[in-house]
Amino acid sequence: MQQLVIASNNTGKIREIRSLIESIELLSLNDIGFTDEIAEPFHTFEENALAKASAIYQFCGKNVFADDSGLCVNSLNGAPGVDSAHYSGERNDEKNLQKVLKELEHSEDRSAFYKAVICLIWGGEVYYFEGICDGVLIKEKIGEEGFGYDPVFIPAGYDKTFGELPLSIKNELSHRGKAVRQMIAFLESELAG
Ligand code: IMP
Numbered sequence: 001m002q003q004l005v006i007a008s009n010n011t012g013k014i015r016e017i018r019s020l021i022e023s024i025e026l027l028s029l030n031d032i033g034f035t036d037e038i039a040e041p042f043h044t045f046e047e048n049a050l051a052k053a054s055a056i057y058q059f060c061g062k063n064v065f066a067d068d069s070g071l072c073v074n075s076l077n078g079a080p081g082v083d084s085a086h087y088s089g090e091r092n093d094e095k096n097l098q099k100v101l102k103e104l105e106h107s108e109d110r111s112a113f114y115k116a117v118i119c120l121i122w123g124g125e126v127y128y129f130e131g132i133c134d135g136v137l138i139k140e141k142i143g144e145e146g147f148g149y150d151p152v153f154i155p156a157g158y159d160k161t162f163g164e165l166p167l168s169i170k171n172e173l174s175h176r177g178k179a180v181r182q183m184i185a186f187l188e189s190e191l192a193g
Pocket of ligand 1: 147
């Protein structure tokens with residue numbers, strides 16, 4: 001079976017991606033013995049995803065992909081965006097979410113979208129896949145599923161948050177699900193090839 005490394009230590013993300021990919025053996029950073037923090041110093045999802053994938057490719061030489069993702073709030077000019085994981089100044093989902101809610105307190109426009117960009121290094125070549133999921137942010141958290149901003153994010157066309165919807169539905173709708181499915185289609189054509 002072909003192997004592919006996921007350049008992430010985020011257990012929520014890894015769980016979601018593992019549930020989507022069956023035909024390839026997925027290795028985590030633990031599996032390859034990579035324990036360092038990878039810097040994400042850039043201002044776009046694409047650059048950060050490339051930085052993460054390249055760091056791991058240089059470490060182990062294996063096929064690898066990295067996902068960089070975040071929540072973009074329209075009335076906050078796209079913030080927290082690439083800073084979603086540490087918007088409050090800390091890598092703390094609860095504090096980050098509360099900061100966004102506070103900033104939106106007086107906003108009528110509560111529309112937002114999640115964006116995910118995957119950078120895949122496959123056979124030494126670099127490929128990108130992108131997914132977007134539109135929605136709105138409610139004022140108080142509902143639900144225990146998902147992670148990050150999910151308890152306040154209602155995807156377009158639904159009346160429940162990602163904190164309430166099961167993973168199977170989140171995967172169908174989510175930014176990450178869309179980007180991962182594009183990558184899987186690419187990998188399937190490569191493996192068939
Ligand atoms: P990354 O590890 O730099 O890609 O940061 C991703 C951050 O964006 C997470 O820590 C969350 O704050 C936010 N985020 C991305 N995708 C999701 C999602 O599916 N649900 C909730 N929050 C997300």
